[in-house]
Amino acid sequence: MNTEDTMLPTIALVPGDCTGIGPEQTARILADGHLADVANLVVVGDARVLEMGMAHAGVQLKVERIASPGEASWQSGAVQLVDLANTDPELFPIGKASAESGRLTGETLARAIDFSKAGEVDAITFAPLNKRAMFDGGWKFPDEHKMFANLLGHQGYFSEMNVLDGQWMSRVTGHQSLRTALDGINPESITDAIELADRMMRNAGIAQPRIAVAALNPHAGENGLFGRDEIEMIRPTVEAAARTGIACSGPFPADTVYIRAFAGEFDSVVAMYHDQGQIATKLRGFNRGVTVTAGLDTVFTTPSHGTAFDIVGKGVAKTGAIESAVRLAAQLAAVKSNAGAESRPQSAAVSA
Numbered sequence: 001m002n003t004e005d006t007m008l009p010t011i012a013l014v015p016g017d018c019t020g021i022g023p024e025q026t027a028r029i030l031a032d033g034h035l036a037d038v039a040n041l042v043v044v045g046d047a048r049v050l051e052m053g054m055a056h057a058g059v060q061l062k063v064e065r066i067a068s069p070g071e072a073s074w075q076s077g078a079v080q081l082v083d084l085a086n087t088d089p090e091l092f093p094i095g096k097a098s099a100e101s102g103r104l105t106g107e108t109l110a111r112a113i114d115f116s117k118a119g120e121v122d123a124i125t126f127a128p129l130n131k132r133a134m135f136d137g138g139w140k141f142p143d144e145h146k147m148f149a150n151l152l153g154h155q156g157y158f159s160e161m162n163v164l165d166g167q168w169m170s171r172v173t174g175h176q177s178l179r180t181a182l183d184g185i186n187p188e189s190i191t192d193a194i195e196l197a198d199r200m201m202r203n204a205g206i207a208q209p210r211i212a213v214a215a216l217n218p219h220a221g222e223n224g225l226f227g228r229d230e231i232e233m234i235r236p237t238v239e240a241a242a243r244t245g246i247a248c249s250g251p252f253p254a255d256t257v258y259i260r261a262f263a264g265e266f267d268s269v270v271a272m273y274h275d276q277g278q279i280a281t282k283l284r285g286f287n288r289g290v291t292v293t294a295g296l297d298t299v300f301t302t303p304s305h306g307t308a309f310d311i312v313g314k315g316v317a318k319t320g321a322i323e324s325a326v327r328l329a330a331q332l333a334a335v336k337s338n339a340g341a342e343s344r345p346q347s348a349a350v351s352a
Contacts, residue, residue, distance in 0.1 A: 009122035009333040010069060011039045011326060012112040015049050017105045018089040019098055020307025021317035022127025023053030029319050029326070030079050031059035039330040042069040042080045042121065044112045046087040050079075056313050069120040084111055095309040102133025106147065113151050116298040122333035123299035125325045128307045131175075143175045145293045148300055157192040158295030161200060162281050162304050163328060164288060167261055168209070168268040169277045170197040181273040185216060185229075187237045193270045194241045194248050200294045201267060203335045204328070212257050212266040213238045213250030214276060220253045234272075258284075287318055290325045292332070299332045301325040 013030075016022025026043065027050060029035060043050060047065065054061055064078035072080040086108065092101045109129075115121045131143055141147040145160050162169040172193045173181035194211060201209035216234065217227040224231055234251040241248050252260070254271065258280035261269050271277030281289060282304070289304030303321035311317055 008038070008040050009330050010072065010120070011041055011329050011333070012044045012069060012115055012121040012124045013041045013326070014108055014112050014124065014126035015043065015045045015053060016127030016302075017101055017129045017133060017307055018046075018049045018052065018087055019092050019094050019096055019101050019133075019312065020128050020130065020309060021312050022129070022307065023049050023089070024056035024312070024315065024317050025053075025127050025303075025319050025322050026050065027053035027059055027061060028057040028317075029323055030061055031057065032319070034323060035326050038327055039123075039333075040072065040074055040080075041326070042066075042072050042082060044069075044082045044084065044115065045108050046085055046089075047081060047083040049087050049089050050081060052089045056315055056317075058315055068118075069115050070118075082111075082115075084108060094312040097130050097133045097309075099133055099136035099138075101137070102130055102135070103137025103139065105129050106134045106137060106139040106144075109144065109147075110151055113148065113298060117152070122336070123301070123329040125322070125329045126300070126302045127322060128303055128305060130307050145174070145300075148293055148296060148298070152296055152298060154296055156295070157189075157196060158293065159193060159196055161197070161292045161294045162278070163290045163292060163324075164281055164285050164304070165262065166267070167281075167284075168197060168201050168204075169271065169281045170200075170268060170294070171271040171274060171277050173273050175274060178273060178275075185233075185272055187233060187240075190234060190237045190270075191241055194238070194246060196295050197268050197270055198246045198248070200292065200332075203332055205331070205335075206267055208247050209267045210265070211246065211248040211268045211270060212252055212261060213248060213270045214254040214257050214272055215251035216272045218253070218255075220251050288320050288324065290321060290328050292328065299329050299336065301329040301332075 015026040062078040065083045087104045092098045112124045173184040216229045221227045221230040230251045291304045293300035
């Protein structure tokens with residue numbers, strides 16, 4: 001990789017599904033240039049998709065095509081593009097889910113992951129995609145996070161987290177039916193979720209994260225009237241985690257704990273299942289949140305909102321969430337890089 005701008009992390013920017021607002025958002029943030037002091041951005045995708053994004057956003061970009069992120073140079077001021085030449089957007093009507101477009105979205109993300117595994121990028125930020133389209137296109141995973149873990153050969157716990165207004169929202173179970181999720185709530189999974197939330201927030205610069213754990217049952221079980229999960233499983237697990245030095249507490253009733261968190265009492269809420277946390281978070285700021293795939297070797301971030309099929313091509317898609325996603329990816333990548341440098345033998349660090 002070229003030596004200029006080496007103090008900044010290199011982030012692969014993937015335009016997402018070409019039928020959604022991702023290409024427009026990608027073009028707009030590159031044209032605005034607001035992130036030039038945050039990260040070195042390398043677009044990984046198809047030049048034709050980026051060109052469509054420029055047309056939708058009403059911007060023009062100087063683009064330089066490169067074979068891989070390792071060849072990128074930021075001295076020219078041109079957008080660095082690894083043109084995969086794999087997606088012709090004219091084949092896919094905008095605003096409509098397409099299995100073939102989903103397949104190509106997954107293929108593009110897989111190439112970005114290859115670059116990460118090769119050490120050519122420090123993180124990946126991707127614009128919105130469509131989970132169903134990817135599944136129908138052959139990526140047989142319930143969500144992109146499980147796809148990433150599979151491609152990375154990851155073993156062990158990982159989770160999706162949502163970041164909004166300084167709050168890190170996590171969950172014990174994820175994209176699965178509620179009946180299945182209930183079977184996945186146990187002391188081990190609760191502990192994993194608490195520990196991962198604590199670790200991710202420390203990586204983001206929060207020295208002593210305050211973590212609230214949500215109850216499973218209404219009113220936190222009402223002292224056993226609505227279930228004994230809180231008494232027999234959740235509270236003992238939270239207390240055990242607290243004894244290890246994590247500032248966690250609970251379980252708290254899920255219908256009020258988010259009010260307390262957003263008022264500043266906590267830095268994070270660990271929900272028991274997906275909608276328990278997502279409803280509160282998306283009501284707070286649907287178009288501003290960032291999703292992080294937490295626990296994997298590669299840093300992944302993306303806007304929490306979707307492909308917004310209803311506004312594709314109208315030039316009105318906002319970019320706040322994807323900008324925040326890039327900023328967070330850069331922050332997490334910097335922490336990971338510093339940790340790696342500190343763990344290397346002194347002689348190796350000096351020679352590098």
